[in-house]
Amino acid sequence: MALMDTVGTGSRSLAVQAELRRFIHATNDIEQENWAKQLELIKTHLSALLERAGMRYFHYVIDQPAVDAAAFEGVSTVMLSSFPQEWRIWCGENGFGHHNPVVYESIDRKLPFSWSELSESVRIGDRDVRFFAEAERHGIRGAVTFPIHLPHETAALTVVPESVLGEVEDDQMLHLLAYYLHLAARRPLYEVAMTTPGRRQSLLSPRETEVLEGTANGMTTSRISGELNISEKSVEFHMEGARRKLQSSSRAHAVAKAVALGLLRIL
Structure with missing residues (x-):
């Protein structure tokens, strides 16, 4: 029943x-x-x-x-x-x-x-x-x-x-x-x-934005680590934080949503 x-x-x-x-x-x-x-x-x-x-x-x-x-x-x-x-x-x-x-x-x-x-x-x-x-x-x-x-x-x-x-x-x-x-x-x-206006720029932390921008511009985890002078583990940590906030299923999905929201600069 x-x-x-x-x-x-x-x-x-x-x-x-x-x-x-x-x-x-x-x-x-x-x-x-x-x-x-x-x-x-x-x-x-x-x-x-x-x-x-x-x-x-x-x-x-x-x-x-x-x-x-x-x-x-x-x-x-x-x-x-x-x-x-x-x-x-x-x-x-x-x-x-x-x-x-x-x-x-x-x-x-x-x-x-x-x-x-x-x-x-x-x-x-x-x-x-x-x-x-x-x-x-x-x-x-x-x-x-x-x-x-x-x-x-x-x-x-x-x-x-x-x-x-x-x-x-x-x-x-x-x-x-x-x-x-x-x-x-x-x-x-x-x-x-x-x-919502006013929420977009405050959604991601500065470091999460940098990690996503590196990914969007084709960088590997290792290269992002070197560019930002942080460990690869820290890169993964910030990427996971960005994915969670953006409710995304993958790195590519997170980048796509961040771009659509105007959160990233792509070179």
Whole structure:
């Protein structure tokens, strides 16, 4: 029996199941490489699915990237969200963007949790109390977060019910959706984050850029080592760092992406 057939039998559950299948098929059919367009289509399909499930808002964020986290420090685009803009601005201005009790809890826990449960925990401090109070003031009520845990990477999907008195149902279905969403959205989110104006030049370290430029100009590892007066092992280390940040599968792929992003000079 398919997993989706085990997570609900009510009429709305069946409707959400059908919408989830459409989401999976639609995101599989989206044209690759046009990353910004791909994200917009994913967001459109996700909104339709969650509206069918009785949700008002959603917020998907990658908490701990599998790629070099330093390269994405402070990048607000590693997320998809329909949260009110005023709430997101408040979080950014008050240091709650990627440093808030929900993010920390989603890293530590694997099962869904409600914000009301977390706000009543004895573990939270005054700063966290302020976060939840402001969330309530901005209309974020009844929120439930679904953690996503994969090797070397964590993310989370938070949903908010349409009705103030409503509850988030179909927990298993929505948690399954969270994983499908992550698989569909993570790559384009990384790609868009890397090509955002102001991020290109800060993406690679100076040494990673030099190693990539040497490779792009046909130099071997040994020659790059001699030109930069560093060991061949250091050359390999910086090349691996560049490949990781660029999400590339090979040296040639890393060079091609860096050139496309305007990060390299080729002689």
